[in-house]
Every structure is written in C-alpha cells, then in structure tokens.
Amino acid sequence: MTGIHPAFHPLFDGSGIDGGLYTDITRDAQRAPWLLNDTVATWSAFGLALFAALMLTGWWRARRSDSPMMARALATPLVVAVVYGVDVVLKSLVREERPCRSLPGSFTLEACPAPHDWSFPSNHAVIAFAAATALWLVDRRLGAVAVTAAVAMAASRVWVGVHYPHDVAAGALMGIALAVPLTVGATRATPWVERAREGRLRPFLLTAA
Template sequence: MSAPGAPVPLALDGSRIDGSLYGDVTDAARHAPWALNDVISFWSSFGLAFFALLTLLAWWRARGADAAVMARVLAAPVVVGVVYAADMALKSLVREPRPCRALPHSFTLESCPAPGDWSFPSNHAVIAFSVATVLWFAHRRIGAVAALAALAMAASRVWVGVHYPHDVVAGALVGVVLSVPLTLAASRGAGWVERARGGRLRPLLASA
C-alpha cells in the first residue's frame, strides 16, 4: 500500500486506446515475409546506432559552419540525455504495461520486455526524435534524413510488437518538444566554441 501523500501511479491501460490498431499491425507482421521482418527487427534493435553516425557526420560538417551550429552539435549528447531522463520519469509515473503482456496471444518479433519495463512513451522514439531535432537545427539535410529514420524507428517498434502506436507518437512528441528549447539554448555556447577554435581544440572544432 502506498504511503499517505505518496503520488499514485497512473497505470495506464493502453489496450483501451489503440489496442485494436496494435493488433492490426502485429497481425500484418505475422503474415509478412520473414525477410522483411528480419530487416525491420534489425532496424528496431540496432537502428539507434545510425543516429550516432548522423551526429558524427553533423559534427564533421559543423567544422566549417558558424560557432552556434557547432555548439548545437556538441550539445546533442547532453540534450538527448536530459530528454531521456524526462522520458524515464514519465514512464515511471504512467506505468503502462507492454502490449505484448497486456494482450493475450499478441504476436511479437522480439521477446517481450520484462514486467516493470514500462511501455509509455517509447524510449526508442524519444531518442530518435530528440537526435533528429538537434540535427535539424544543425544541418537541414542531415536533420531531414534523421527525421525519416526516426519515423521508421517509431513504426518498427509497433511492428515488432513491443509498443502501442500511441507510445511511439508520445515518444516523438516528447523528443521534439523538449529538444527544441534545449537545442536553441545550446546556441549560447557559440562564444566558447569561438574561443576554443583559437586553441588546441581547433582541429576538432574547425576545418583547416
């Protein structure tokens, strides 16, 4: 029993929101070619590494850009870390069980996460859209690629059966809404970048 005055977890029942849509998607996955499912499963599990590569590319391109752009790219790990922490706090508050545990006989391409590994919002969607937001303010083309990849990541999490559609939509919103002000605030580090470009860090912060 909770202590007096302690916050009561929401314990969201996601199946009442879009459980039928989740079932439609996972049923499509059940009947899809295994070659397609293998590709989607691989992307769902390891696709976040692609966002790290895009961030490295953005850093490389930012060496020839103004200091504010470089400041935003350098802040990417901090921005994503802060947003991820907020996401985990929200997960702990809402405590939505995974659909593969709440819905009997649901089809999954991945092993269902353990009890207590809550579903809302999707961590993968939060991280992907947070990175995409930072990169959008650093380099439009790289940001556009990241946005498309983030959409693919969010969709894959439903396809493999570990999230409801509303989980990934919420993850996308959390990733974008929190990352925009943090990324813009990171522009204030332009002065530090300018000074650092005149010192030993110049090879890392400016092109030759």
C-alpha cells in the same frame, strides 16, 4: 508476509486507446514475408546506432559552420541524453504495461520486455526524434535523413510488437518538443566555442578549408 512495492504495479492499461490498431498491425507482421520482418526487427534492435553516427557526422560538418552551429552540434548528444532522462522519469510515473503483456495472444517479433519495463512513452521514439530534431537544427541534410530514420524507428517498435501506436506517437512529440528549446538554447555556448576554436581544440572545431 510478502508483498510487491506499489511502484512495481502497472498503473495504466493502454489497450483501450489503440489496442485494436496494435493488434491489426502485429497481425499484418505475423503474415508478412520473413525478409521484411527480419529487416524490421534488426532495425528496431540496432537502428539507434545510426543516430549516433549522424550526430558524429553533424559535429564533423559543423567544423565548416559558424560557432553557433558548432555549439548546437556539440550539444546534440547532451540534448538527447536530457530528453531521455525526462522520458525515464515519465515512464516510471505512468507505468503502462506493454501491449504484449496486456493483450493475450499478442504476436511479437522481438521478445516481450520484462515486467516493469514500462511502455509509455517509447524510449526508442524519444531518442530517435530528439536526435532528429537536434540534427535538423544543425544541418538540414542530416536532419532529413534523421527524420526519415526516426519515423522508421517509431513504426518498427509497433511492428515488432513491443509498443502501442500511442507510445511511439507520444515519444515522437516529446522528443521534438524538448529537443527544440534545448538545441536552440545551446547557442549560448557560442562564446566558449569561439574561444576553443582559437586554442588547442581548433582542429576539432574548425576546418582549415
């Protein structure tokens, strides 16, 4: 006798929430110029690398800031990692099937993720908005760039056909809601940063200018 573990079965079908909107958006994508679709698909697949670059830039710029801001800058990757971990747990609990599997005939620019790669909330949106929120609390200019990029990332995940709109909206809200207290709380590491700025790590934490 064979069977499938209950954890491998979807629990939630999100098509009743905004499946119609998802279909409208992906239909527009199907009719869009190839150059637009190639650009969006490339951004959707590789755009998270920009957030890594922005976090690195945030650390570099924080060398000219006070110790609390440096503490936040250093904590930004950890904040994103923690938020992503919470997202993974939530995904495994909700177990929402991908729209490209739930809705017959769905058009996708990106291959539909494998079964049991759940849809809610969007990993990309969670990571992008957590990074953008943390960066906003470190450096407003970098934060503005990151927020714009996060919105573009969330929209791209629906456009390529792998998420419902509510998946990316929930991911955005989750990223913001968790990143704010975590980033603000990182200022508790200020004493450590101040001590490190007086030691061998000084060149990495404080600019001479």
